Amino acid sequence: MRKQYLLWLALLLLPIAVFADPVTSWIFDPATPVAGEVRDTFHIMLGLTLPFLLLPQILLVYAIWKFNEKRGHKPATFHDNLKLEIIWTVIPVLTLIAISIPAYSTLKKIEVPPKSDLVVEVIGHQFFWEYRLPKYDVGFANEPLVVPADKIITLNLTSVDVIHSWWVPSFGVKQDANPGRITHAWFKAPAGKYKGQCAELCGPLHGEMWIDVQVVSDSEFETWLESKQNGANVAPNEDGTHSAMIAPAAESEAANG
């Protein structure tokens, strides 16, 4: 009996643990319009689908209690109810249509970026992120990405080894970084510090692939750029070379784990 209480307590505490985590608190603090829409779509979906979970469960428990054989009930012998079957087909169909409207409009916003103010190349490595700002000839790895506030930042993502995923929940961005391929994402965020992590199991240190994004004012961005341009910033590969944006086929094939 005691164990059961502990189980229920754990289940009750789970949502608190989820929401308290800075990375997963997207539901409370969407920073971009897209993240706000993702959250709203989630709420709409939850509201529309939850009755499909609850109603059958309530009916099932009621039927178990009400028509219990021990209470002297004889089994009913009827079958088929055309009207009921039409109703329970039409209602889910209408619900799916209702869900698809906000879902597709949000998906379109995610996938079609507005005109870009700054392109950032994001390159996944086992087990860190490399960033390049080709417009300013700046590149660096394993440190926070710094971008200007309230600008359209478009991301071109790829990987040099296995599949990673660049996930910053408060931006509403979760995009795979695949070897040999370029994927796209975008965000426009107010000034602040944002956290994310790799969302594709990529190896033993997957859990260490944190993402830090510092969204700063234009002047702070300029200062940061100057400091970057003064140093030798492009992160070298392990063998000392500088990798191209797309990994050679042989290299990515060998690491398809």
Ligand SMILES: [Cu+2]
């Ligand atoms: Cu990863």
